[in-house]
Amino acid sequence: MDRKSHPLDGGRRQFLHTASALSILGGATPLALNLAGIGAAAAQSAAEDYRALVCVFLFGGNDQTNTVIPFDAAEFNAYTAARPSIARAAAELTSLGAATAQGGRSFALPNELAPLASLYGAGKLAVVANVGPLIVPTTKAQYQNASVPLPSKLFSHNDQQSVWQSSGAEGATSGWGGRLADLIVAGNANQTFTAISVTGAAVFLSGRSVLQYQVGTGGSVSISGLTGSLFGSATAAQVLRQLVTAQRPTLFEDEYNRITARSIDANATLSSALAAAPAITTPFPSGNSLADQLKMVARTIAARRTLGARRQVFFVSLGGFDTHDFQLRDQPTLHATLAAALSAFYQATAELGVASQVTTFTASDFGRTLTSNGDGSDHGWGSHHFVIGGAVRGGNVYGKFPAISLGTPEDIGSGRLLPSTSVDQYAATLGKWFGVSATDLSTVVPNIANFSTTDLGFLG
């Protein structure tokens, strides 16, 4: 075997070295250093010093107006009047009661989200109102006059998915989950299991240096041909291993083999760690793709000690929220799927004794118009989101919940909401809980310095 390293490898290592040097120059301090102050208890049991963030991305743009609904009579009537063909009836709603952070205004969730209403009532779930991408705090007049910088390619699915996850339109190469991971990866014994997607590639999880790891709902996949006899040859397995992992002189081939090499290494570690982890007895709903993904997250968390993981970021998703039509048919089904999966996952974290160490939050392309197009709604901007976990100061609605009407200060047309809270603020609040210092926040969410409030208060 010729073990000469090939020329590109030097380039890659150099790049990674430079990238991490830059991130340190940029003010990022590995969390391992910050954690030094946590003390002996953490050192004794790394597993006790554990935190995870779980991003639940609702692809397509969840209609926020039919997700969190003002429930005082006058506000509810205004809601019904604003979208008569697609409004939910009062009988189809589960009350959350009055939210102190909204001056006592009352809210409700559709009955399909009743499991989330229960978590809200138990203080384990918070609503964050009218969140969306912003570069600076923006007024309606500033938006209309384009007198302040605005997120690029508003209302476009793929771009706003990317902006939500990364602060940049499609083509961005790092997201805030990955940039959080950059800061803490040194504290994990096995760096591969720091930023984990159970739903395919997501820019959210790519750091400036951290690579995301993709796993299936059944766990990692073992390559059968690498062991034993292969088509009658006892030695072909070794040839296969070389073919699929060797360094290659061209970029596409080398990257493909690099992924395969990582896949083989990761599977060796993860498959045994999962097998050794305590079984989860909490029932997860069947026929629920999001629940399948979240169960894999729970199993990975259950294996955290074997994996040497102290901080992890996960990404899961549910698609189908682009309800231009059939909204009253499709969105309730999606909500029921979402709520059943989130509820089971919360219960699983409680079973594992990590409910307060795992915070789950939703994200989506964008909110949607208040106005109906007959039987659906169109692409908007700001939206309402859920944050779930034992560390959440639940049972409240954070941010500024808008009036459900056209012509409000937040309405930029057809009831598209100008966000009153930025994704950067949402991310910063989650990041602070995760352990990121105030000075490091700007490396995670670049526009946070433009906002006076960096902690929205929904995490204790």
Added chain:
Amino acid sequence: MKTEETQARPPLTDSAPPPPSTDSAPPLPAAAVLALLAAATLAACGGGGGAATAAPPSPAPAPPPAPSVTAPDAARFLAQASFGATDSSIDEVLARGYSGWIDDQFARPQTMHRTYVEQAIAAGDPAAAERTYRDHVMDTFWKQAITGADQLRQRMAFALSQIFVVSQANADVSNRPRGLASYLDMLGAHAFGNFRSLLESVSLHPIMGLYLSALRNQKEDAATGRVPDENYAREVMQLFAIGLYQLNPDATPKLDGGGTTIPTYGNADVQGLAKVFTGWSWAGPDKTGTRFFGGTPDPDRDVTPMQAYPQYHSTSAKAFLGTTIPAGTAAEPSLKIALDALFNHPNTAPFFSRQLIQRFVTSNPSPAYVGRVAAAFADNGQGVRGDMKAVIRAMLLDAEARSKASPEQPGWGKLREPVVRLASWARAFAAASASGNYMIRNVADPSTALGQNPLRSASVFNFYRPGYVPPNTAMATAGLVAPEFQITGETSVAGYLNFMRNVVNTGVGTGTDVRSAYAMEVALAGNADQLVDRVKLLLTAGRMSDATRTAIRDAVATVAATGDAALLNRAKLAVYLTLASPEFIVQR
């Protein structure tokens, strides 16, 4: 901080791909390779500044005459232009030359997917709902991809299905197998037609109408506050015609004085164009509201273009992209004006041409190459815009596509699509369907199959985006995009290797319906060199490094060539290791 894999990844070889030199070239110093990469990057991004700077595209040199085409050349061409080379298709290219082969393909008749589905329905249980035949759309897709004589049309229809996306992931689509088959037929019919007609047929097909909710979209109503559905208007601009930002004729972005891209449209354009797509719904013998909303269904409504219902069409002025359709204009003339505007938009030729090249040839075509193909779109030489035959010829016959130097650049080529990998196996080794129906019905799961299923992407944004950049890779550093890497990860690479092992060993599909006997390979299997060289030609167009070839040959030679079972094992091993090799995974 280093997040690299810990396992050492020694190179299998330091020799470049063929043509092999007698003495292995010393490795380039890293600086030299980076300089090469930088040059490639510059080429990829060049000409990006300013609206008026794009030079007219340089004429493509004439393709080499047929006699100079070798079997590996033909196989390489067929990897781009078909679902994979076969003995007979290589012979066809050798006989006709590239251009002659394309002309012959243009003349081949189309086989209709809809006919296949309708025959299955007619032969089936009369009580079975049509939706239960959804898998038959997959059967006919694979049947034609693997066995169709009109390979260029098949490959083109598949490429178009990744631009003008509809998906069985949507129940309204998957429940209408006749409709989806007819949509695929429509793409195939226009594959050699004109882009303007394609755009109109896409816009009026009821399956697209359902998928992007233009079907039964109503005009605005001030009394209730209802506004037109914006879905189709937005995506026809963003994905099907012009894209988000203004392009030069070579598809590089135009930049403003501040160096930023310039949007092609704003939300007001979407709202204006949305009015055009009101009042269209199911075809049928009348235009009643009942029919508009789905009542009294015509039996052929899933396969017949949508019709206009005047009472639901917005007749207010429709303003978009600098075009204003005056108030009072009816649905049909409004649609004509709108589609003409999209067709004639300066972005359309480069936007479409670049994506088409990415599906067939390389992920990062040079701007000059894109410019030449876009020029053929703009004018086929006889003053016709949108001539798809001219676009295809320009794309496949371009010097960059045919040059033997192109694939030597470190960032040239593309990850072979998983669907194409499977079809290439089936074609190369004459796999046949035991049932005759090619029942390859679900290969979507990345853990256990291909991670890509035809006509079943998660959304209208296809399986991957044309601008996808794999983060933290040398490709990203080099400024390259790699769309197919968006569906490539630790799970899918392992799933592919396991899936293909079973495919090679026992076949693929329901009851391993599609199998190869490897007759030609078994006949050669007594000689490991001849066996490996055959597989190398068919799957990698001869572009296999000496080290890979030697490794596979030596592995094959460990299986003693004694008896039929052993010879079959030798054949399968050669095929499987080649399907696993990076030289097959990446088409160059």
